[in-house]
Amino acid sequence: MDGLSSLFSNVLNLDIKQVIMWIIGGILIFLAIKKKMEPTLLLPIGFGAILVNLPMSGAITQTTGEVVQEGPISILFENGIANELFPLLLFVGIGAMIDFGPLLSNPKLMIFGAAAQFGIFFTLSMASLFGFELKDAASIAIIGAADGPTSIFVANYFGTKYIGAIIVAAYSYMALVPIVQPPVIKLLTTKKERTIRMEYKAGNVSKTARIIFPIFVTVLTGLVAPNAVALIGFLMFGNLIRECGVLDSLSQTAQSVLSNLITLFLGITIAEKMQADAFLDPTTLLILGLGLVAFIFDTAGGVLFAKLINLFSRKKINPMIGAAGISAFPMSARVVHKLGLEEDSSNFLLTHTIGINVSGQIASVIAGGLILNLIAR
Amino acid sequence: MKIDTDAFLDSLPIMGNGLLGIFIVTVVIILGIYLLRALTSRKAEPVKPDAAAEAKEEPGVTGTVKKESAMDLMKEREKKDFLETEDTYNISNDL
Numbered sequence: 001m002d003g004l005s006s007l008f009s010n011v012l013n014l015d016i017k018q019v020i021m022w023i024i025g026g027i028l029i030f031l032a033i034k035k036k037m038e039p040t041l042l043l044p045i046g047f048g049a050i051l052v053n054l055p056m057s058g059a060i061t062q063t064t065g066e067v068v069q070e071g072p073i074s075i076l077f078e079n080g081i082a083n084e085l086f087p088l089l090l091f092v093g094i095g096a097m098i099d100f101g102p103l104l105s106n107p108k109l110m111i112f113g114a115a116a117q118f119g120i121f122f123t124l125s126m127a128s129l130f131g132f133e134l135k136d137a138a139s140i141a142i143i144g145a146a147d148g149p150t151s152i153f154v155a156n157y158f159g160t161k162y163i164g165a166i167i168v169a170a171y172s173y174m175a176l177v178p179i180v181q182p183p184v185i186k187l188l189t190t191k192k193e194r195t196i197r198m199e200y201k202a203g204n205v206s207k208t209a210r211i212i213f214p215i216f217v218t219v220l221t222g223l224v225a226p227n228a229v230a231l232i233g234f235l236m237f238g239n240l241i242r243e244c245g246v247l248d249s250l251s252q253t254a255q256s257v258l259s260n261l262i263t264l265f266l267g268i269t270i271a272e273k274m275q276a277d278a279f280l281d282p283t284t285l286l287i288l289g290l291g292l293v294a295f296i297f298d299t300a301g302g303v304l305f306a307k308l309i310n311l312f313s314r315k316k317i318n319p320m321i322g323a324a325g326i327s328a329f330p331m332s333a334r335v336v337h338k339l340g341l342e343e344d345s346s347n348f349l350l351t352h353t354i355g356i357n358v359s360g361q362i363a364s365v366i367a368g369g370l371i372l373n374l375i376a377r
Numbered sequence: 378m379k380i381d382t383d384a385f386l387d388s389l390p391i392m393g394n395g396l397l398g399i400f401i402v403t404v405v406i407i408l409g410i411y412l413l414r415a416l417t418s419r420k421a422e423p424v425k426p427d428a429a430a431e432a433k434e435e436p437g438v439t440g441t442v443k444k445e446s447a448m449d450l451m452k453e454r455e456k457k458d459f460l461e462t463e464d465t466y467n468i469s470n471d472l
Contacts, residue, residue: 107410114403121392129385137388208417209410216409224402362406363399370398374391 013055017276024274025049028168037175040260041148041267045168048073048271060272076265077272084156086266087149088234093259094149094361095238096251098329100213102355103362104205109321109352111305113359116325117367118301119144123294124371130286136160138375140287143170144294145364146177147327152270153231154368158377164273165284169291177331180292182339184299185323193307194343196318200351210243221366228369235365299323302356324353327364333357 028046032039051059052073061074080086103110120141127137135158142154143166151170155163173180186194214236222229242251273279302322310316324336333353340349 104410104414107407107414110403110407110410111400114399117399118396121395124395125385125388125392128388129380129382131379131381131384134384134388134391137384204418205414206417209413212413212417213410216413217406220402220405220409224398359403363403366402367395367399370395370402374394374398 010055015055015276017280018053018055020280021053021274021276022050024279025053031172031175038171040263041171042175044264044267045171045270045274048268049274051268052271052274053276060275073269073272076269080265080269081152081156081272084153084230086262086269087152087156088230090149090259090262090266091231091234092238092241093254093256093262095214095235095240096242096254097259098235098239098242098358098361100210100239100358101205102351103358104209104213106201106352106355109355110359110363112302112322112325112356113361113363114325115305115322116298116302116356116360117144117363118305119294119296119298119326120364120367120371122297122301123290126293127290130290134375135377136162138371139163139166140290141294142166142368142371143173143287143291144298145327145368146170146174146295146298146332147361147364147368148174150231150327150365150368152266154371157227157372158375161278162283162287164270164275164279165287166291167270168274169288172288173291173295174328174331177295177326177328178335180295181299181323181326181332181335184296185303185320185336185339188300188303188307189319191343193310193319194339195347196316197344197347198318198321198349198352199315207243207245211240214239214243217362221369225366225369225373227372228365231365231368232362235361295326298326302326318347318349318352321349321352321356324356325360325363326357327360329357329361330354332360 025046025048028042028049030046031037032041032043032046051057056062058069058071059073060071062069062071122141123144124137124141127140128134132140139155139158139160139162142151145151145154148167148171152163152167155166160166218229218233218236221232238254241247241254302325303319304322306317306319306322310319318340320336320339324332326332333350333356336353337348337350340347
């Protein structure tokens with residue numbers, strides 16, 4: 001009888017907060033499988049949330065008295081995220097996947113990528129208003145980068161205790177771009193504006209330009225925001241592998257095997273910061289709310305900037321394309337394109353929105369780098 | 378949670394500098410791309426009379442640079458299953 005009771009003694013260590021985390025984990029798994037929302041990340045995060053919230057879970061480091069028993073998830077966190085390795089390696093894969101051709105064909109559209117980072121800086125101020133320390137406010141604001149690895153990198157750089165909530169918010173809102181962006185775009189534009197047609201002129205982009213571009217951006221960003229040079233450098237390294245034309249095998253590996261491998265461990269490792277005591281806090285809800293604010297104001301920034309340009313330009317721009325400047329690729333480009341088709345079934349904005357969307361990728365990393373530079377750790 | 382207006386006011390210069398910084402870097406990148414394109418683009422070959430006549434017949438074609446219509450590019454993209462595949466619905470597949 002004693003043996004039986006000792007077998008189930010750990011059940012007594014169960015806390016209601018841990019059960020709530022199981023439910024949250026279950027919801028994330030449900031959203032990943034049933035709603036197909038970012039399944040590659042939400043599913044591992046969801047499962048990880050259950051795994052680390054089992055009483056006395058051996059998956060995370062446990063300290064009993066003076067005895068420290070290391071857990072694999074904590075080890076992975078220390079060696080993959082705390083030292084910023086996973087997001088950087090993932091960026092090599094992302095860089096190898098991105099075709100900067102549409103951006104190089106029509107570079108002036110890149111300005112919308114910059115405008116659509118407004119939400120990041122606006123949320124920084126809002127988070128400060130709500131009493132977050134500046135480094136925590138910066139970490140929360142970077143949710144607006146709509147870029148998971150950048151969010152992880154910046155949040156980790158500042159060592160914020162809210163990293164779990166920030167990452168969950170970042171990936172959740174990226175999956176919710178089709179729900180978040182359309183109402184904001186419609187609110188800020190008239191039907192007439194949404195039906196503006198834009199001429200597309202395919203420019204010639206030489207292979208040399210494609211090869212020099214990643215090197216140029218790395219050098220430039222490194223000079224302006226040295227703290228971000230690892231982020232942009234790994235992204236552009238991946239792109240250089242893609243464009244050089246002599247490393248196809250490495251490019252394919254970076255795009256598929258490397259990205260999948262890192263993603264596989266990234267999600268479950270993030271769960272280390274989803275332990276009930278730290279995660280179940282009213283602040284988490286506030287962070288989720290601020291993340292939404294960041295996405296909304298990113299979208300608004302892009303749209304309003306396009307409208308501002310229209311005041312001075314003879315050739316009118318469809319202001320909806322400004323919303324594609326957020327980094328969620330290719331979701332945002334497709335959302336804006338589909339909105340255009342809803343208004344006028346023969347108005348194809350995709351060629352413009354793709355270029356802006358990839359510029360948003362670069363701009364979000366630069367924004368992250370500027371935040372690292374502007375705020376002391 | 379407390380409302381901290383002082384912290385908010387302190388953060389405004391960071392917001393301003395950040396936005397200014399990102400626009401400056403972006404403009405420099407844009408100028409760099411134009412310069413890169415100018416330096417690396419090949420000079421257009423002289424247009425043969427037959428080719429010029431052909432080009433005139435094709436709508437959306439000017440000089441030696443073919444101006445592709447958005448519809449053509451759209452079809453091209455659709456061929457690559459860019460728009461409607463299940464895979465592309467998941468951002469992280471592309472990230």
